Amino acid sequence: DQQVKQNSPSLSVQEGRISILNCDYTNSMFDYFLWYKKYPAEGPTFLISISSIKDKNEDGRFTVFLNKSAKHLSLHIVPSQPGDSAVYFCAASAEGLSGGSEKLVFGKGTKLTVNP
Amino acid sequence: DVKVTQSSRYLVKRTGEKVFLECVQDMDHENMFWYRQDPGLGLRLIYFSYDVKMKEKGDIPEGYSVSREKKERFSLILESASTNQTSMYLCASRAGDQPQHFGDGTRLSIL
Numbered sequence: 001d002q003q004v005k006q007n008s009p010s011l012s013v014q015e016g017r018i019s020i021l022n023c024d025y026t027n028s029m030f031d032y033f034l035w036y037k038k039y040p041a042e043g044p045t046f047l048i049s050i051s052s053i054k055d056k057n058e059d060g061r062f063t064v065f066l067n068k069s070a071k072h073l074s075l076h077i078v079p080s081q082p083g084d085s086a087v088y089f090c091a092a093s094a095e096g097l098s099g100g101s102e103k104l105v106f107g108k109g110t111k112l113t114v115n116p
Numbered sequence: 117d118v119k120v121t122q123s124s125r126y127l128v129k130r131t132g133e134k135v136f137l138e139c140v141q142d143m144d145h146e147n148m149f150w151y152r153q154d155p156g157l158g159l160r161l162i163y164f165s166y167d168v169k170m171k172e173k174g175d176i177p178e179g180y181s182v183s184r185e186k187k188e189r190f191s192l193i194l195e196s197a198s199t200n201q202t203s204m205y206l207c208a209s210r211a212g213d214q215p216q217h218f219g220d221g222t223r224l225s226i227l
Contacts, residue, residue, distance in 0.1 A: 006158075009156075034215055036218075041125075041220070041221070041223075042220050042221070043120070043206055043208075043218030043219050043220045043221050044159070044206070044218045045218070046215040046216070046217070049215060089158060089159065091159075103161065103164070103174070104161070104216060106151075106158045106159040106160075107158055108156060108157060108158035109158050
């Protein structure tokens with residue numbers, strides 16, 4: 001029973017273009033969502049988050065969109081850079097508005113490759 | 117900056133051995149977590165702890181135990197290592213409503 005789904009195992013884009021990574025969830029109790037980036041041989045690093053009271057959050061080149069009715073969120077990276085090449089994990093929690101709560105449920109990840 | 121340190125980057129052990137993975141954080145965080153990451157499976161929660169001497173099972177606790185005697189240290193124990201426990205193990209910590217911060221991981225191979 002996979003509650004957080006990243007259906008694209010990999011994505012390849014050209015430098016300077018937009019990268020769009022998608023994530024779907026099934027548990028309607030999830031109210032806080034995060035994206036982590038992971039380079040090989042390193043731990044995941046927090047990228048950006050969004051609570052269910054918002055539908056968009058922006059931080060520099062990174063924007064996360066949340067569509068609650070569709071139980072779908074996406075991460076947009078504009079413009080994409082070669083250094084963005086990594087595995088991106090979507091994660092969700094269902095513990096109220098105290099974000100980063102005790103239990104995060106992760107997707108399986110999407111490997112992004114940005115070609116120069 | 118939050119620092120989560122895992123004692124070993126790479127570890128090779130034999131089947132049946134008792135294995136200890138150590139994790140230390142330097143930010144007085146209440147919550148600490150152990151995950152394993154496997155190709156095609158993402159990160160799966162093994163155990164977490166929200167206070168000293170407190171622990172909660174995650175999604176895949178079988179074959180593992182944990183210890184949290186001090187706030188800064190959270191240990192993962194493989195009681196009798198098996199080959200299906202070969203994996204990347206990741207420790208994380210969190211305080212308040214902040215996101216979880218991860219260590220760099222321990223790649224454990226069980227032969």
